Amino acid sequence: MTQLQINLAMKVLRTILSWAVALFLFFPLGWLVLTAFKTELQAIAVPPLLIFTPTLENFTIVQERSDYMLYAQNALITSIASTILGLMLAFPAAYSMAFFKGKHTKDILMWMLSTKMMPAVGALVPIYVIAQTVGLLDTRTALTIVFTLSNLPIMVWMLYSNFKDIPGEILEASRMDGATLWQEFRMVLLPLTMGSLASTGLLCLVFSWNEAFWALNLSAAKSGTLATLIASYSSPEGLFWAKLSAASFMAIAPIVVFGWFSQKQLVQGLTFGAVK
């Protein structure tokens, strides 16, 4: 074989192998989607069914049994609110750390990250007691606050690592030209940091939407997010996989599709500026 033929063969092999790995890893998710459109009997058929007449009955039953819209609404409100709140807190802090770097900036950043390393369960009893005392148990407010705080260290870090690549001279120049702080923010800083704000916000949206620990422990019927709705399907051992799949499908579809579209942005932010 010539070198060219070897290269071609390698390329074909790589393509096949890549597709095989991707399909293999995606399989459980694909299976979930398929099962959502089966009847309960088809869902546990032996051998497993690949070809069947799809049905929508599971989705209707899930909506009737547990108010999907309420949980979806809670998830949407708490994730969006906590993302906005988090950005409002993190932006000024990251700005200050990146452009007015002091002796202790690095220490403060590390300390922030270390609060994230403390397992949430360490704070469970105190937070539960506080929430109970002030009457915030099972409210969206409590979840929003908790989501914001648990994402905040990551948000500051992501914004900081993006900001520090922006040359401070640009900001100084605008100040020299007599821009006020607001103008500096609005005309110079915001356009320059839009990308990192977006990627940080997107990531926090995903984290909050999927957060299960606080959602399970601080909320119940009123303020539960989709993570709690799904967990409620875990206790009985009965075989109702089709309905479980339908509920799961409804819970993850919005955020997975959202993730597909914002994948590039997300990755850029996630690498903490360490990977170009």
Place this chain on the structure above:
Amino acid sequence: MKRLLPRLLMAPAIGTLFLWMIVPLVMSIYFSVIRYNLMQPDQVGFIGLENFEYFITDPSFMTATMNTLLLVGSVIVITVVFGTLIALLTDDPFPGRNIVRILLISPFFVMPTVNALLWKHMMMNPIYGVLAQVWMFFGFTPVDWLTDWPLWSVILIVSWQWLPFATLIFVTSLQSMDREQLEASRMDGANYLQQLRYLYIPHLGRSFAVVVMIEMIFLLSVFAEIYTTTGGGPGDASTNIAFLIFKQALLNFDAGVASAGALFAVVLANIAGVFLIRMVGKNLDK
């Protein structure tokens, strides 16, 4: 003014985070030295270190600590190794690479509860699960994963969720490889293994640090995956520290012992933190 403004801007984030950390910490310390069982509200009073003694001498404690370390370590090793392999495999353009990327990243967006239930029922069920069917197809006896291999099942589930993250970071990092350098090394007769050893792996160094750091933060407190699949069992076989504290607090209603456990978790997190700061400081401080 010049010094005041930066501090003022930092204050809200630092202040709230400080409260978020210190209030639970102080309360935990207080709860941990009193008798505080929600089921026995009449029994109160200072008991010193009794809660700590109870938590640490509980045989579940050693199991849970080992499980935590095993879980964090295994998932990091699995995701880094396979993530690197997949990133290298999909590095060169090929037909449908964008679709392959989308398929690969999807599990990362799936919430842990769904992820866990999906594996528990549809994959790992010993009779109807897909894995059981595959085993039977090849003439093996199906395995009851969650009963016979509880911790490894959880590790498998968590790895599946975090593999896309590692892969994606490595893929992004590889995109900035110096193509000319690669070409030059090939001209000089370097084989793929040599390129791997001297070009690819060193280039990925910083992204290894990022992946280990982020994953460690999230994996130390894995909870939903255990809660929805094994419930920590059978016995304590798949209980990690986070889940053990949860069991004490909400299943045994013993807030005192749970708080003592929480303080231990804080210490564990800080040990990991010091380790990370050293590693990350070296790799990210550019």
